[in-house]
Every structure is written in structure tokens, then in C-alpha cells.
Amino acid sequence: MKSRIVLSLVTLLFVGVGLSAAQKSAIKAGHLIDTATGAVTSNQIILVEKNPTTGRSTILEIGSNLTIPSDAQVIDLSNQWVMGGLVDAHDHLGITYKEEPENWNYYMTIIMDSTPLRAIQSMSTGFQKLASGFTIVRDLGNNGLYADTALRQAIEMGWVPGPTMINSGIIIGAFGGQLYETPEQESTVYPEYLNADTNDEIVKAIRRNIHYGAKVIKVCVDCQAYPYTIDQLKLFVSEAANAGQKVSGHVQTREGARRAIEAGLWSLDHDGALDEELHAMMVKKGIWRVGTETPKADFMRPMSDATWERRTKMLKNAYDQGVKLAFSTDADYYIPGFNRGELTIEFLRTWIAAGIPNAAILKVLTTNGYEISEMQDRRGPIKVGFAADMIATSQNPLEDINALRDVQFVMKDGQVFKKDGVVNGLDFFHNGPVYGWRKR
Ligand SMILES: [Zn+2]
Numbered sequence: 031m032k033s034r035i036v037l038s039l040v041t042l043l044f045v046g047v048g049l050s051a052a053q054k055s056a057i058k059a060g061h062l063i064d065t066a067t068g069a070v071t072s073n074q075i076i077l078v079e080k081n082p083t084t085g086r087s088t089i090l091e092i093g094s095n096l097t098i099p100s101d102a103q104v105i106d107l108s109n110q111w112v113m114g115g116l117v118d119a120h121d122h123l124g125i126t127y128k129e130e131p132e133n134w135n136y137y138m139t140i141i142m143d144s145t146p147l148r149a150i151q152s153m154s155t156g157f158q159k160l161a162s163g164f165t166i167v168r169d170l171g172n173n174g175l176y177a178d179t180a181l182r183q184a185i186e187m188g189w190v191p192g193p194t195m196i197n198s199g200i201i202i203g204a205f206g207g208q209l210y211e212t213p214e215q216e217s218t219v220y221p222e223y224l225n226a227d228t229n230d231e232i233v234k235a236i237r238r239n240i241h242y243g244a245k246v247i248k249v250c251v252d253c254q255a256y257p258y259t260i261d262q263l264k265l266f267v268s269e270a271a272n273a274g275q276k277v278s279g280h281v282q283t284r285e286g287a288r289r290a291i292e293a294g295l296w297s298l299d300h301d302g303a304l305d306e307e308l309h310a311m312m313v314k315k316g317i318w319r320v321g322t323e324t325p326k327a328d329f330m331r332p333m334s335d336a337t338w339e340r341r342t343k344m345l346k347n348a349y350d351q352g353v354k355l356a357f358s359t360d361a362d363y364y365i366p367g368f369n370r371g372e373l374t375i376e377f378l379r380t381w382i383a384a385g386i387p388n389a390a391i392l393k394v395l396t397t398n399g400y401e402i403s404e405m406q407d408r409r410g411p412i413k414v415g416f417a418a419d420m421i422a423t424s425q426n427p428l429e430d431i432n433a434l435r436d437v438q439f440v441m442k443d444g445q446v447f448k449k450d451g452v453v454n455g456l457d458f459f460h461n462g463p464v465y466g467w468r469k470r
Contacts (some may be wrong), residue, residue: 033437034042038470039062040403043420048191048224050156051146053079053080053101054077054079054080054090054102055077055079055087055102055103055104055105055418056075056076056078056081056098056099056102056103056104057072057075057077057107057111057112057420058075058105058106058107058108059073059074059108059110059123059432060072060073060107060108060109060112060269061110061111061112061174061212061426062074062076062112062113062412063111063112063336063392063427063428064111065113065114065392065395065396065397065411066393066396066397068092068359068392068428070111070115070395070426070428071094073094073354074092074093074094074096075092075093075098076089076091076092076412076420077089077090077091077092077094077096077098077102077443078090078418078441078444080444085140085188085443086153086188086222086417086418086443087258087417087418087444087445088415088416088417088418089413089414089415089416089418090414091414092412092413092414095421097408098370105439105441105446105449106344107263107422108423109424110438111143111421111423111425111427111441112410112412112420112421112423113392113409113421113423113427113428114165114192114393114397114400114410114412114419114421114438115164115165115375115396115410115419115420115421115440116163116164116165116166116168116375116396116400116421116422116434116437117164117165117166117167117168117321117328117355117356117357117376117395117400117402118166118167118168118193118359119168119171119297119318119357119358119401120168120278120299120320120322120356120357120358120360121155121159121167121168121169121170121360121361121362121370121404122169122170122171122173122360122362123151123155123156123159123167123169123178123179123370124148124149124150124151124155124169124173125138125140125148125151125173125362126151126155126171126362126363126364126422127139127171127362127364129242129308133377137209137218138161140218140222141218143174144174144262145174145175145176145177145221146177148174148177148179149173149174149177149180149283149419150176151461153184153190154178155188155189155370156181156185156192156193157192158369158370158372159192159371159374160192160193160369160438160440160447160448161369161372161440161448161453162304162374162375163371163374163375164193164194164337164374165194165410165419165421165439165440165442166187166193166194166196166399166400166403166405166410167192167193167194167195167196167404168195168197168198168278168403169195169196169197169198169244170197170201170202170246170248170278170280170299171198171201171222172201172222172362173183173197174221174222175200175221176199176221176242177245178195178197178198178199178243179197179199179242179244181195181197182195182197182243182245183206183243185443186258190345191396191442191445191447194409194417194419195369196403196404197243197244197389198239198244198245198246198247198278199217199238199240199243199244199247199248199250200221200222200224200235200238200239200249201222201223201224201248201280202220202223202226202232202235202236202239202247202248202266203223203224203226203249203254204225204226204227204250204252204253204256204258205251205254205256206217206219206223206225206253206254207223207224207225208222208224208250208253208280209223213331219382220331223250224239224292229262229265232262232266233269235266236266236269236270238274239444240275242313242430244275244317244371245275246270246277246296247266247270247275247276247277248276248277248279248280249266249277249278249279249280250279250280250284251263251281251287251289252281252285252287253293254272254423257283257285257286257287257289258286258289258350260289260292260293263277263289263293264293264294266293267294267295267462274403275332276296276297277295277296278295278296278297278299278320279297279298279299280299280300281298281299281304282302282303284308284311286303287304288308288311289307290317291308291312291317293411294315295317295377296317296318296321297317297318297402297404298312298317298318298319298321299320299322299358300321300360301319301322301341301344302325304344305344306344306347306351309344309347309351309456310347311351312348312352312353313351313352318354318355318356318402319353319354319355319356320402321341321349321355321356321358322358322359322360323341323342323345323377323381323384324341324359324360324377324381325380325383326338326383327376327379328366329368330365330376332399335447338383341427342380342383342384342385343352345380345381345386346384346385346435349384349386349390353403353442354355355394355398355436356398357377357391357394357399358377359373359374359377361374361376361377361457365369365386370461375390375434375435378391378431378432380394381394382432388429388430389426389430390448391431392428393425394433395434397411417443418441418443419443420439420440421437421439421440422428422438422439423436423437423438424436424438436450436451437451438450440453
């Protein structure tokens, strides 16, 4: 009896697997873009094979004269432009600021939304970003009590579809984090931020994050009137390196940015404080610029002309000087009419306005993204032996980068997530704010 049940289960599983995904897939790529160089090859076949143990697929062969195995699932993208997936190097999947008229209320969000609720929200956000072609996301804090780790694990276990995540756990900051508390409510800071003022507290906070699943360390360099010193920031770098990790620094003042550069952080996040001189220093040290360059648009939060001009001018300056650039958004808010993936790709506006060439923007969104995520040796580029992640558009992004606004095809770890512009189940997800305090 027992063996018969096992047999039927095996049969069911086998049929199930057969229906959902073949062991081999052959993708017919009409135009295959090497995003590192901008080179395009025509009529390539990408053969992908699933590892039966992990359920994940890698790229087996690429070529124009491959014989397609008879048992392979054929995916016809003959009329499309195929390339590696996109990367957002700075977002927060487990938060969408609550919408009140003229007010994205961050405090209300962190007080009222539990970590389990935010974990579910982060899954939804990741799903929406993957639907827009983002196969890797650096998720840099503000996710409650490690909702980011939970989502990363769930995606890695194959429970839910989502981007590959490089998550930071809880943001580490000097007393108060990025908040302005009252003495009566000092506990508000946690779990959005880990207070770490002394060297011992810094080491402890880093180890705590890594223990609970962080893959990169996020520090608020200068969020308070008492920024970290260069020596303290160096301690961040060495302690994270002790566990093989890098440090990303939120910077909002010129002095904070200067110290972060001197200390050799991996990336400087947010562009407001960066200028020509700091860019030159960043080039020398090989530090990534994660500018989170919010575009100026009528549907976005208001922005002065001066801020917009400075933003685009400085982005162009960084590009001209050869600073390592990553595409990044910080798009953790609700804009009616956009899901989080659609909102993410809107940030193209800034890169276009800055006058960056299409091929360079595409490289920033892909090749540079794989490098800042430290994935470039196994995931991202379409290469033999690499994870089977890829996207396709119906127009050529090298001719018009806006082609990326309409990603038609998304494959993640060999699984077809989106085809002919359609994602199964996307309509079930919604990017609206969770329970407002009046609507509970
Ligand atoms: Zn951020």
C-alpha cells in the first residue's frame, strides 16, 4: 500500500514537472545583446538545462548552429532583443510609504506594519520588479525585523518567484538611526535601525546582521549631527570583510561622503552630496556611485528645477569622469497608476536627461549591476555555465533605451516568468499602501 502511494506521488510529481517546465529549454534569440560591449549577434540559440536536484537551470550552450534536442521546450524570441536581466542596486522591498494627502508617512508605516505583513509586501514588491525585468535587487534595509532575509530565503528556496536579492538586514546608524525620536519613544528606532555608537556596538551590529542573513552591510554614515569618523567607517569595512561582505553607505552630507570615500566603502548611496571633486576621489578608490536619481515628472513628488539640474549635471559628470555607476531607485513609495516595477523603470528618465548614451545606460542597468552585486561570475551575463536569467524586449534598447519600459519576456533560473508581455498572476498583486490607520 505504502509503495503504491509513493509511486502515485512520484507519477504526479513527474507529470507536474512535465507540465510546468521541461528539463531543457531552447531559446531562439533573434538578436542577442552582450550588454558589456553593446555587441549584437543574430539568430542565436540559448540552450538551458535544469539541474534536477536544485530545480534551477543554467545555460548549457549558446550558438547559431546548435541542434535543438527533441525533448526541449522551444521558446521563440526570433523577433525580440534578448539580454541579461536588469538590476536595481538600491531599493526597500518591505516598505511602501503610507499615502496620506501630500504626505508619505514613514513613521506611521514602521509603527503600524508588522514584520510578517511587510514580508508579504516585500514578496509582492519583488514580484512586481521581476515583472519589469529586474532579476537582481540590492534590498538595503527598512524591512522590519529581517523581512528581507525571509524573502531572500523564500526566493532561493523556490517558494515564490522574485529577483535574486542582496539584502542588508537592519541599517546600522549612530543613535537615532535616520529618525527623529522623542525621549518618550526612543524605542521607535528599532527594528528600522540598529543604534551603534561605540566600536564594540558597531562590531556587534554587523555580526548580528550577518547572523540573521544579511549579504551586504548598510550604514547610515551621516544621518545625525554626529557622523561616523573615518576610523569608525574603516572598522565597518574591516569587520564586514571579515565575513566576506561589503559596506554600502547612505550619505547625505559632503563631509559624510568624503569620510566614506576615505574609509573605502563599497558604495555611496544617494547623490545629493556628491560633486566633481568627490567623483574624482571615488574613481581613484574604485567606489560605486549608487545615486538613487529620482526623476522629475509631474506624477512624482515635487522637485525644484535647481535640484533636477544639479542631479542630471552631476550624473553626467560622474559618467564623464569614469565613476563606477549603478542604476538605483529608492522607489519605496506609492504612486497611483504604477506598480513598483513600473515605477522603477521610470528612473530611466534621469539617465536620459543627463545625456548618457543608450549603450552605457544599458550597461549600467545590467553589467554594472552584476558587478556591484558581486554576481558577475555566476549570474547576470548570458554565458555558458551561468544561471539562466534573461529578459527580452520587442524593440532595440541600444537604439532607444525606452524599449526597456516594455519588457516582454523574463526568465529567472530557467523558469519562464513572463512571456509575450504577460505574467501569470500579476493582477493579483497590488502596490497600494497597506492598512491605513483610518481604514483598519
Ligand atoms: Zn534607501
